[in-house]
Amino acid sequence: MARERENLFNNIDWTLVILYxxxxxxxxxxxxxxxxxxxxxxxxxxxxxxxxxxxxxxxxLFVALVILLTDARFFSIFAYAIxxxxxxxxxxxxxxxxxxSGSKSWxxxxxxxxxxxxxxxFATNLAIARFFSTQNINVKDFKTRFIPLVLLGLPALLILxxxxxxxxxxxxxxxxxxxxxxxxxNFLLAGVLIVVVALSTLMVGxxxxxxxxxxxxxxxxxxxxxxxxxxxxxVALLLLGIGFAFSVxxxxxxxxxxxxxxxxxxxxxxxxxxxxxxYNVHQSxxxxxSGGFSGKGFLNGTQTKYNFVPEQSTDFIFCTVGEEWGFLxxxxxxxxxxxxxxxxxxxxxxxxxxxxxxxxxxxxxILFFHFAVNIGMTIGLVxxxxxxxxxxxxxxxxxxxxxxxxxxxxxxxxxRNALF
Numbered sequence: 001m002a003r004e005r006e007n008l009f010n011n012i013d014w015t016l017v018i019l020y021x022x023x024x025x026x027x028x029x030x031x032x033x034x035x036x037x038x039x040x041x042x043x044x045x046x047x048x049x050x051x052x053x054x055x056x057x058x059x060x061l062f063v064a065l066v067i068l069l070t071d072a073r074f075f076s077i078f079a080y081a082i083x084x085x086x087x088x089x090x091x092x093x094x095x096x097x098x099x100x101s102g103s104k105s106w107x108x109x110x111x112x113x114x115x116x117x118x119x120x121x122f123a124t125n126l127a128i129a130r131f132f133s134t135q136n137i138n139v140k141d142f143k144t145r146f147i148p149l150v151l152l153g154l155p156a157l158l159i160l161x162x163x164x165x166x167x168x169x170x171x172x173x174x175x176x177x178x179x180x181x182x183x184x185x186n187f188l189l190a191g192v193l194i195v196v197v198a199l200s201t202l203m204v205g206x207x208x209x210x211x212x213x214x215x216x217x218x219x220x221x222x223x224x225x226x227x228x229x230x231x232x233x234x235v236a237l238l239l240l241g242i243g244f245a246f247s248v249x250x251x252x253x254x255x256x257x258x259x260x261x262x263x264x265x266x267x268x269x270x271x272x273x274x275x276x277x278x279y280n281v282h283q284s285x286x287x288x289x290s291g292g293f294s295g296k297g298f299l300n301g302t303q304t305k306y307n308f309v310p311e312q313s314t315d316f317i318f319c320t321v322g323e324e325w326g327f328l329x330x331x332x333x334x335x336x337x338x339x340x341x342x343x344x345x346x347x348x349x350x351x352x353x354x355x356x357x358x359x360x361x362x363x364x365x366i367l368f369f370h371f372a373v374n375i376g377m378t379i380g381l382v383x384x385x386x387x388x389x390x391x392x393x394x395x396x397x398x399x400x401x402x403x404x405x406x407x408x409x410x411x412x413x414x415x416r417n418a419l420f
Contacts, residue, residue, distance in 0.1 A: 011414040012068070013347060019340045020391070020406060024060075024399070026333065027317070027392035028053055033299055034313040034320045034394075049313055049394050056396035060403040067407040072415040075408055076355050079130035083151070086123040089116035090158040097162070105162040117167040118401035120155045122408065125362035127151050128177060133355035148178060166373075166385035173369035177361045197241060198248045202264065206245040213241045264383060280316065283309045284378045288322030288330070295326030313394040315386050318378045337371050337390075344406075347413045356412040363409045367402070 032043050032050040045051040075082075089107075093116050098106045106113045128151055152171045159168040201209045217238045224230055252261060287303035290296070301323035303309060309319050322330050341364050348360025367390055374389040376382035388398040 009068075011416075013343070013410060013413055016340070016343055016347070016406070016410055016413075019336060019343065020403075023336055023340065023391040024057055026336075027389075028057060029298075030317055030320045030324075030392060031313050031394045033301065033324055034304055034317060036299055036304075052396075053394055053399075056399045059396075060399050063400060064403055064407040067404065067411050068414070070411065072411050072418065075126060075359075075412065076130060076133070076353075079126035079355075083123045083127035086116060086120040087154060087158070090120060090155060090162075092116075094158070094161060103162050103164040105159070105164045105167075112396060115395075115397040117155075117159045117162065117164055118397040119404070120159070121167075121170060121366050122401060122405040124151060124155055124171070124174075125359055125366065125405065126408070128174060128362060129355045129359035132358045133353065148174070164386075166387040169373075169385060170366060170369050170387065173365040174362065176365040176368075177358060180358070180361050194244065197244055201245045201248040202252065206249045209245045210242050213238060213245070280310055280384055281377070281380045284316050284319045285380055287319040288379060291323040291326040291329075293327050295322075295324050295329055298324055300324060314388060315374065315384070315393065316378055317389050317392045317394070318375050321392075322378075333392075334375070337367075341368055341371070344409065347409070347416075351413070351416050353412070353416075353419050356409075356416065359412060360409050363405055366405065 028043075028050065031053050035049045037048060040048045043050050044054055046055070093105055093107060096107075097104045098108050098113065100106050100113070105117050106115050128148055131147060131151065152174050156168045156171040197209060197213075200212070217234055220234060221231075224234070252264070256264075283303065287301065287309055290303060291301075296302070301320060303323055304312060304320050309316050312319055318330070318333075321333050325332070344360055344364045344367070348357050348364065351357040351360060370387055370390050373382055373385065374387055374393075377384045388395060390402045391399065
């Protein structure tokens with residue numbers, strides 16, 4: 001037993017562990033800066049958010065150690081069971097959960113809150129990896145496409161019912177895992193075209209988009225091989241594009257609620273609304289821009305100190321980085337995340353087990369989505385959808401969930417020559 005543990009700790013990718021610790025420490029310092037209170041200067045003060053975050057960090061390290069000491073086969077064998085338990089928790093929170101910021105997605109446990117939606121991400125990743133590892137799978141088969149969509153769609157739907165759109169959108173990131181398994185690049189191209197048509201419709205209206213699609217179809221018809229199959233496919237795509245353009249405008253006008261429409265219009269530059277839906281992003285950009293090249297210095301951020309940016313210790317934590325540490329600090333944080341993600345992808349590639357490989361790609365996809373969208377929304381590149389920056393944003397649920405997500409892969413990687 002002692003020899004097994006020695007081999008385990010020799011095989012652990014300590015680079016990933018160190019990167020994780022550095023990101024968590026930087027996150028803690030920025031939470032301290034974001035909600036700093038002159039009357040509670042100690043970073044260990046448990047009455048403040050930064051003191052509570054310290055407890056979450058210590059407990060997360062304990063969870064990480066437990067994962068490292070657990071038999072790696074446990075995560076493969078019980079993947080579906082873990083997934084099932086999280087689905088039950090997502091259902092339960094709809095009945096007995098607490099409403100926080102408009103989302104009924106929290107369990108109140110003593111003085112702490114837990115959000116099952118955060119834990120559902122790593123559980124779904126386990127289930128997807130388990131599915132792809134249990135048989136010789138061809139992603140062109142209907143079964144191979146349908147079952148992963150069910151595994152992804154069920155938690156996403158339950159989270160949407162909690163009114164937590166941001167967490168539900170994270171499941172879109174799993175398309176990268178499916179692509180790694182051999183899903184045709186045409187699906188990714190179709191996704192890009194859908195986004196282009198949707199944005200164009202919102203910007204210039206469905207009539208102009210329909211004219212543009214018709215002109216594009218005419219040009220393709222002029223240069224393509226005019227077989228019956230190609231003509232039918234072209235007409236079908238044109239009709240689908242036209243129908244989608246109409247649906248985008250319908251959803252915008254009749255399905256989305258007013259503040260959601262306003263957020264999208266603000267992002268697209270169609271509305272300003274600096275005192276309403278655009279307030280957070282406007283103040284966020286001021287805070288980040290005011291940091292200049294090297295920042296104002298630790299605890300010297302005026303936008304931060306006077307609470308101009310709402311939710312600055314959670315969804316908008318990157319504002320603190322930009323204001324107090326400037327361009328250099330923001331560059332360091334972004335570089336650390338990129339190195340972290342590249343390391344995970346490289347480690348995923350060296351796995352002998354399909355389960356470990358697919359789980360690793362899922363880890364990278366989830367973290368990348370959170371990283372890109374969170375920073376993107378603080379600088380006005382994507383809509384504000386309310387998802388945390390991994391390891392930085394205040395909150396025990398997110399820190400625990402990201403820790404479990406990452407350390408399961410670190411454990412699997414330590415047993416990379418095994419088959420699960």
